[in-house]
Amino acid sequence: MSQITVTPARKEKLADTVYGQILSEITSGKFTEGDKLPSEAELSLAFDVSRPVVREALLRLSTDGLVQSRRGIGTFVSTKPSTRLTELADAASLSSYVRSFEPRIVIEVEAARLAALRRSRAHLEAIRQTIDDLNEAIARGELGQFQDIAFHDAIAIAAGNEYFPALLRDLRRPVLETMNIGLELARERAPARRLRVVEEHTRIFNAISIEDSDSAASYMKYHLLQARAAILDAQHLEAGRLHAGRLKHDE
Structure with missing residues (x-):
């Protein structure tokens, strides 16, 4: 019987998914400007992904001006996008579009x-x-x-x-x-x-x-x-x- 070849999900795709999920939390109002996001460890556990994947997603969010990392303190929401943003495009795809x-x-x-x-x-x-x-x-x-x-x-x-x-x-x-x-x-x-x-x-x-x-x-x-x-x-x-x-x- 032939073996099934499993191709692992690419880190970039996982990071896009985490990016989109965090963005959805921000646009929904769960987190707003000035709010501190959960730690990398907490996000890793919540999304069931590795910390490097979370770190990459946070870096992209930071590059896009949506969050700001403060060394030794944490990551904070810095911009409130329109609540309609995730209605207009799949949240996981937005990272790719903005890039x-x-x-x-x-x-x-x-x-x-x-x-x-x-x-x-x-x-x-x-x-x-x-x-x-x-x-x-x-x-x-x-x-x-x-x-x-x-x-x-x-x-x-x-x-x-x-x-x-x-x-x-x-x-x-x-x-x-x-x-x-x-x-x-x-x-x-x-x-x-x-x-x-x-x-x-x-x-x-x-x-x-x-x-x-x-x-x-x-x-x-x-x-x-x-x-x-x-x-x-x-x-x-x-x-x-x-x-x-x-x-x-x-x-």
């Missing part, structure tokens, strides 16, 4: 820097058109995620290296997932976040137009960090609402 911002930052920041140095008139027109398209989508009451993606693709193309758009295509699924989650969370406050995105896109475009590579890279990094914060921090959404109110008042 996609790390390679995006590496790829897109450099792409923006190179685009400022290598762009042609046609590239500038293509980038500018995506901003116009996003504005029109918002005016129609749409979320504009495809116009948003087109903006990032246009900059990757303007970088003058075919690997940049190819790498972004490889990240398309998590990019769409994170974008849809962020837009759904901001829907009730729309078009606040969308208007901020247009502003951020415009700053990046202007820097590329005047061949200011350092500013183009800086604005792109800021833009991506803002997008990540919009998913993980409920207060960020409120800040977006207030920002939009100030814009309207200034008009």
Whole structure:
């Protein structure tokens, strides 16, 4: 009789599961900002996983700004995400989706820097058109995620290296997932976040137009960090609402 081959669960998958379970406890209100989480040993016992798996999950939560570890004291909740976050995506998958911002930052920041140095008139027109398209989508009451993606693709193309758009295509699924989650969370406050995105896109475009590579890279990094914060921090959404109110008042 042949033996059954058992493939052990990967540590990364277990860490994603623990990440999601802790996140669910935070979004449900069981733990809120300032609360101390159970110790690594207690979490290990509760989730029936090894302490290294718990440690990896906590590290990811810390990287995402959701918890903060204090040496010799413990781990504390530092950010309260929207209660709707775990309704919009499987909690265990959120860790993977959010991690996609790390390679995006590496790829897109450099792409923006190179685009400022290598762009042609046609590239500038293509980038500018995506901003116009996003504005029109918002005016129609749409979320504009495809116009948003087109903006990032246009900059990757303007970088003058075919690997940049190819790498972004490889990240398309998590990019769409994170974008849809962020837009759904901001829907009730729309078009606040969308208007901020247009502003951020415009700053990046202007820097590329005047061949200011350092500013183009800086604005792109800021833009991506803002997008990540919009998913993980409920207060960020409120800040977006207030920002939009100030814009309207200034008009």
